[in-house]
Amino acid sequence: MQEYNIWDTGVEGQESEGYTFCDGCNEVPFCGIKFYQKDNNITRIESWPGFPASPLCSKAYATVQRLKNPNRLLYPLKRTRPRGASDPGFTRISWDEAYETIVGQLTRIRKDYSPHHAFFYVGDPKEPRAAVQRLAFTYGSANYGCESSVGCRRAAQLAELLTYGFPTMGNLPTEQTGVMLIWGTNPAYSGQPFMCHGRLADARERGVKFIVVDPRKTPTATTLADVHLRARPGTTAALAAGMMHVMFKEGLYDRAFSEKWIHGLDSLMDYTKEFTPEKVEEITRVPAEKVVDAARLYATSGPGGLLTGAQGTTHNLNATNNHRALLLIPAICGYLDIPGGVKKSTEPLEGMPGPWAEGPPVFTRKDLLPAMQANRLDLEDFPVWAEKIFEVQANHLVEWIREGKVKAFLGWGLNMMIWPQTHEYQEAIASLDFSMAVDYFYRPQTHPFVDIVLPAAMNFERLAPFAIHGRKIFGRKPVPPAGECKEDWQIALEIGARLGDPEEFFNGDVEAACNEILSMWDITYDDLRKNQESGVLIPAKGGEVYRKYETGDLRPDGKPGFNTPSGKIEAFSKVLERYGYPALPEYKEPMKTSSEYPFILISGARVPYITHSKWRDDAPWLLELQSEPVLSIHPKDAKKNGVHTGDMVRLKTRFGEMEVKAKPTIMVPIGVVSVMHGWANSNVNELIPRQFDPISGFPPYKEVVCSVLKS
Amino acid sequence: MTRYAIIVDLNRCTGCMTCVLACKEENDTGPGVWWNKILEIESEDLDNINYVRYACMHCDSPPCVDACPEGAISRRPDGIVLIDQEKCKAHGECAGACPYGVIEINPGQGYFSEKKKTIEKTAPDFQRHLPGKASKCTLCVHRIDRGKDPACVAGCPSKALIFGDLDDPNSKIREKLRKAGPLLGQKKANPKVFYIISGSLFYLIENSVKRDLRAGASLDRPLYLLNRYNCK
Numbered sequence A: 001m002q003e004y005n006i007w008d009t010g011v012e013g014q015e016s017e018g019y020t021f022c023d024g025c026n027e028v029p030f031c032g033i034k035f036y037q038k039d040n041n042i043t044r045i046e047s048w049p050g051f052p053a054s055p056l057c058s059k060a061y062a063t064v065q066r067l068k069n070p071n072r073l074l075y076p077l078k079r080t081r082p083r084g085a086s087d088p089g090f091t092r093i094s095w096d097e098a099y100e101t102i103v104g105q106l107t108r109i110r111k112d113y114s115p116h117h118a119f120f121y122v123g124d125p126k127e128p129r130a131a132v133q134r135l136a137f138t139y140g141s142a143n144y145g146c147e148s149s150v151g152c153r154r155a156a157q158l159a160e161l162l163t164y165g166f167p168t169m170g171n172l173p174t175e176q177t178g179v180m181l182i183w184g185t186n187p188a189y190s191g192q193p194f195m196c197h198g199r200l201a202d203a204r205e206r207g208v209k210f211i212v213v214d215p216r217k218t219p220t221a222t223t224l225a226d227v228h229l230r231a232r233p234g235t236t237a238a239l240a241a242g243m244m245h246v247m248f249k250e251g252l253y254d255r256a257f258s259e260k261w262i263h264g265l266d267s268l269m270d271y272t273k274e275f276t277p278e279k280v281e282e283i284t285r286v287p288a289e290k291v292v293d294a295a296r297l298y299a300t301s302g303p304g305g306l307l308t309g310a311q312g313t314t315h316n317l318n319a320t321n322n323h324r325a326l327l328l329i330p331a332i333c334g335y336l337d338i339p340g341g342v343k344k345s346t347e348p349l350e351g352m353p354g355p356w357a358e359g360p361p362v363f364t365r366k367d368l369l370p371a372m373q374a375n376r377l378d379l380e381d382f383p384v385w386a387e388k389i390f391e392v393q394a395n396h397l398v399e400w401i402r403e404g405k406v407k408a409f410l411g412w413g414l415n416m417m418i419w420p421q422t423h424e425y426q427e428a429i430a431s432l433d434f435s436m437a438v439d440y441f442y443r444p445q446t447h448p449f450v451d452i453v454l455p456a457a458m459n460f461e462r463l464a465p466f467a468i469h470g471r472k473i474f475g476r477k478p479v480p481p482a483g484e485c486k487e488d489w490q491i492a493l494e495i496g497a498r499l500g501d502p503e504e505f506f507n508g509d510v511e512a513a514c515n516e517i518l519s520m521w522d523i524t525y526d527d528l529r530k531n532q533e534s535g536v537l538i539p540a541k542g543g544e545v546y547r548k549y550e551t552g553d554l555r556p557d558g559k560p561g562f563n564t565p566s567g568k569i570e571a572f573s574k575v576l577e578r579y580g581y582p583a584l585p586e587y588k589e590p591m592k593t594s595s596e597y598p599f600i601l602i603s604g605a606r607v608p609y610i611t612h613s614k615w616r617d618d619a620p621w622l623l624e625l626q627s628e629p630v631l632s633i634h635p636k637d638a639k640k641n642g643v644h645t646g647d648m649v650r651l652k653t654r655f656g657e658m659e660v661k662a663k664p665t666i667m668v669p670i671g672v673v674s675v676m677h678g679w680a681n682s683n684v685n686e687l688i689p690r691q692f693d694p695i696s697g698f699p700p701y702k703e704v705v706c707s708v709l710k711s
Numbered sequence B: 001m002t003r004y005a006i007i008v009d010l011n012r013c014t015g016c017m018t019c020v021l022a023c024k025e026e027n028d029t030g031p032g033v034w035w036n037k038i039l040e041i042e043s044e045d046l047d048n049i050n051y052v053r054y055a056c057m058h059c060d061s062p063p064c065v066d067a068c069p070e071g072a073i074s075r076r077p078d079g080i081v082l083i084d085q086e087k088c089k090a091h092g093e094c095a096g097a098c099p100y101g102v103i104e105i106n107p108g109q110g111y112f113s114e115k116k117k118t119i120e121k122t123a124p125d126f127q128r129h130l131p132g133k134a135s136k137c138t139l140c141v142h143r144i145d146r147g148k149d150p151a152c153v154a155g156c157p158s159k160a161l162i163f164g165d166l167d168d169p170n171s172k173i174r175e176k177l178r179k180a181g182p183l184l185g186q187k188k189a190n191p192k193v194f195y196i197i198s199g200s201l202f203y204l205i206e207n208s209v210k211r212d213l214r215a216g217a218s219l220d221r222p223l224y225l226l227n228r229y230n231c232k
Helices: A058-067 A095-112 A129-139 A154-163 A197-205 A219-224 A236-249 A255-261 A265-273 A277-284 A288-300 A319-332 A370-375 A383-388 A394-402 A422-430 A488-498 A510-521 A525-530 A574-578 A620-625 A635-640 B018-027 B063-067 B093-097 B113-122 B151-155 B172-177 B199-214
Strands: A016-021 A032-038 A041-047 A118-122 A144-146 A179-183 A209-213 A227-229 A304-308 A408-412 A434-439 A452-455 A467-469 A472-474 A599-603 A630-633 A648-653 A656-664 A672-675 A705-710 B004-009 B037-043 B048-054 B073-075 B081-083 B161-165 B193-196 B228-231
Touching (some): A032 A058, A041 A058, A041 B018, A058 B018, A095 A118, A095 A408, A095 A434, A095 A452, A095 A488, A154 A319, A154 A383, A179 A319, A197 A219, A209 A288, A227 A288, A236 A277, A236 A288, A255 A319, A277 A288, A304 A319, A383 A574, A488 A510, A620 B018, A630 A648, A635 A656, B004 B172, B018 B037, B037 B199, B048 B199, B063 B073, B063 B093, B151 B161
Parallel strands (some): A118 A408, A179 A209, A209 A227, A408 A434, A434 A452, A599 A672, B004 B193, B037 B228
Antiparallel strands (some): A016 A032, A032 A041, A467 A472, A599 A705, A630 A672, A648 A656, B004 B161, B073 B081
């Protein structure tokens, strides 16, 4: 019998285990990686046994190849030719020179202008956030933003805070759940909340019903959905109003709960009156009978759960109210905070609301923010946002730089392709007094426009941050960084230390910074090491409590009710009313197609093995799976335009155009085309205008009309 | 006796590519070589998209074994079909004989040419792929011999892959075997990868695979186009 030598024959005792998290899809909390290494060379990885967020996905396996990529950044670089030049002439410098430049610029800007003229930013991955927030706020700048506050999760979160008073993207189904509503997300492919499709499929096998709302025929829809509503992009509020119309009309809603706990119930009933299934079909292209089926199924098969995406419903000019509308469906069914429904965690870890997405406020020095509120650059443009979200809404960066309100930009994981009309942001940032970026690789769409690029240690090489799942904390056991790479936290802490207060920044010691946070729960990183695989559980004081709106556990003042101005779920938002925005979740007609622009363009349709612009040259394995962007177009639309698989087509909007390869597929409905974002040579976000939802400031990545012509 | 097999539940497979990358990472195959693939099979008429995990079927009557003039391919007693790279003289008969078209040729280049040597020095045997030699899924025999599931099975987030011993009445693979069938069973190779899918779709997938094989699929095209079929 032919046998293969295996890894641990011959190397027995030399191979050791390590633990880290994946940063592949920018998800927090993280998925766990267990790895094996010999002489600090990672030999293989697997899902961290027993880790709450598991199993791993394709991107996690590819982090190994990314780690070994000889093209990764290993030394600090400075630009020697003009910003934006085709060869900006980056040359190697020492960390000392890099830090002296950065600290010199920050000191000068604070003196010549104000600390608020320096903008701090964390893109992808999210891991550096807590350390960079501490740096920004301690330095004295109110102007910290992140990819969530540009185009990802925060618009949905804003809607949740306005409506429920707490943030939620829903939950996985529990044993009690009877029906799930999955709206604008594809958990089969992306971390929501992690690679959970197996668990959803198990729920389906035990009888849970699924309603999936997505214009695309995603694997989530094909493998799970009892009812699949393929709504026209941007029409969420109309579809939600239609479902509520049916529930109200047929008396299927939870009347007792709604009358007691929903502010503006009467106006909502009035508003949804005109959204008959027939009218909703006209608006959304979802057949009227499916609207009725979905409404009945959800209202009568409870308890009903909810899974929403980070941004599928908010990439349009009615972002906030579109998302608010869908949130009201579980609300009128009385599914909030009941077993099997839309749960608000009873006892989140003390001092850590929303692990790492919002940082531990004591550590990040959020206490410094209230005094700086007036210095937020988004205060006038997006006042509701500025009241509810501590990260600055950064989409008006171009104007702020032009007006001299921003003089320096410090970005960790900065990717300028996140922005619509990317070139305007590139030009703006290139015109600053100073800018720097921290990254794994040299990124040609971003780095030619900055002055200094710093090499970041990758996930296998980092200690911070540790991971938090519920009340369980897990540490890492990394290998040393390659070259002169440093982990994100260390870079932020060392800049902070050199700016004048070494102790405030733990003299640049990452573990000491982690221990400062861990001390909130009376543990240290060493305790995490002692419990490496199992993690450390911080016991809760009590058991799970439901219907916390009755107990007073939802509000800081301890009174019963929801944490909103009215103390109720707000169908009619008092905050939006105060600022003069539509206070009901009103439907707003998206951009209209025309004979010139007959298609609706979805920018940012995901594939499972790539997130954003990462994973192209970073890990050639993944580049082999897909080497260029493709335009998904329905076969009937393709045929009408004489387009075949693999043909080059010209994709055009009123705001830009590009060439792209076509892939006819029934994944997209007739009249809708979609393109993955983040491809440097075919950046679809150049076709998206700098127009923004007035409440959240989100751009219309999934609304713009376009034409497709064979090249 | 032991006869190892895999069931692929296509009602659960989402085409997420985790098995594909788990295999790549585990076995570290060269550029262009994908022992484990996902076929994306779409029918406009049936309004259906299916994702099909596709790799060596480890046939009980493997045509590749007989086709090799060097005797380089063998079937172990537990049913795992393996290529001995040292004996392989790259005649190519095996690739032609395989009803499923899963045998590929190792490239001469690594992904990162300058790094290749140092990595190779430390690589275990199952990650050594000699240039120009025939290459295919080993069912992760190195893992199986240690009591572990193949990397693709262990990695599947959707629990769409079930690994086990067909001859073991207590094996978890036996529970679902009744619902599963082989692809291209009429080729009489007695494959040991079985698929769970409804009848009409089964037919569709078989036709797609046959057509692709006739078309002489080559890997110089990106996989997302190569592995995609539009079926009428």
